[in-house]
Amino acid sequence: MTKLWEKIKNHYKTKSTLAIISDIVFYAFIIALLFTPSRNWLVSHLQRLAMLSPHTAKNEIRLEQNDWDWAVLDSQGQTVHLADFRGKVILINFWATWCAPCMAELPALQDLYNHYRGNPNIVFLFVTSEGLDKAQTFLAKKGYNLPIYRQLTPAPKPLYSNSIPSTYLIDRQGRIIAQAHRATRWNSQKSIRLIDKLIKQKP
Numbered sequence: 244m245t246k247l248w249e250k251i252k253n254h255y256k257t258k259s260t261l262a263i264i265s266d267i268v269f270y271a272f273i274i275a276l277l278f279t280p281s282r283n284w285l286v287s288h289l290q291r292l293a294m295l296s297p298h299t300a301k302n303e304i305r306l307e308q309n310d311w312d313w314a315v316l317d318s319q320g321q322t323v324h325l326a327d328f329r330g331k332v333i334l335i336n337f338w339a340t341w342c343a344p345c346m347a348e349l350p351a352l353q354d355l356y357n358h359y360r361g362n363p364n365i366v367f368l369f370v371t372s373e374g375l376d377k378a379q380t381f382l383a384k385k386g387y388n389l390p391i392y393r394q395l396t397p398a399p400k401p402l403y404s405n406s407i408p409s410t411y412l413i414d415r416q417g418r419i420i421a422q423a424h425r426a427t428r429w430n431s432q433k434s435i436r437l438i439d440k441l442i443k444q445k446p
Contacts, residue, residue, distance in 0.1 A: 296431040297412065297421040304419040310399035311417075315368065315392040318375055322395065330446035332365040332438060333413040334429075335402060337394075339371055340381045345408045347426040352410075353387050354430040355438075364415070364442045368392050412438070415446040 311326035325333075336352060338345040352369075359365050369389045371378045378391050397403065402411055404424055412421040420441060428434070 296433040297410070297423045297427050297429065297437075299421050299437070300419055304401050306399070306401055306413065306417040306419070310401060313399050313402070314395045315370055316375065316395055318379065318391055320375075323392070325399075328366045328368075329417065330415055331363075332415055332441045333368065333411075334365070334438075335368045335370060335411045335413070337370050337398070337404070337407050337409045339373060339407055340378060342407050344426040346385075348408060348410075348429065349382075349385070349387055349389075351428050351430040353389060355434065356389055358430070358435065359438070362442065365438065370394050370398075412441075414441045415444050 306325075311324065311329060313325045314322050315325075317323050334355075338349075352367075356367050359367075367390055370392045372394050375391060375393050378393075382389060382391070401419060406424050408426060409424045410422065410427060410429065411419055414420050421437065423429075
């Protein structure tokens with residue numbers, strides 16, 4: 244142990260004060276990332292820095308008639324079906340309270356939701372498999388105000404993914420125009436231009 248300590252002291256004798264401070268910050272960050280409760284917070288902030296705008300789908304995927312029967316539970320405890328929103332632009336986000344990438348993109352999604360709040364031609368569904376009370380309490384503590392739904396049945400095949408977050412943007416004709424299976428910058432100008440274009444289209 245004494246020899247190791249001597250090696251460390253000799254190593255830092257050749258380093259500048261700035262380099263030593265940089266090393267301390269780096270190792271503190273690694274320790275926090277691996278061993279503290281703030282791990283999810285750190286991971287989500289790093290992922291937020293790397294977020295990109297969504298890409299439009301290369302191949303057309305259109306929801307079939309039976310896909311519209313998919314049921315979810317709204318915050319009032321009422322069962323609603325995807326068909327209730329047919330003819331609107333629909334953004335569906337699958338998320339969970341324990342998911343760091345989900346937390347990374349929530350500010351962008353909240354910003355996007357605020358931008359279109361009150362527009363009758365677009366609807367947002369933030370879908371979780373967790374209890375509604377748990378999800379709403381979690382979001383309220385974080386300062387988010389989003390329309391939460393609880394999944395009652397598995398999502399239809401075009402909207403199914405093994406990973407979260409998963410987000411789908413559906414146009415007024417029932418086509419999946421864009422999807423993302425990672426933290427994504429949904430409030431980018433590119434995203435807003437795309438959604439504005441979809442809203443102007445006829446059902």
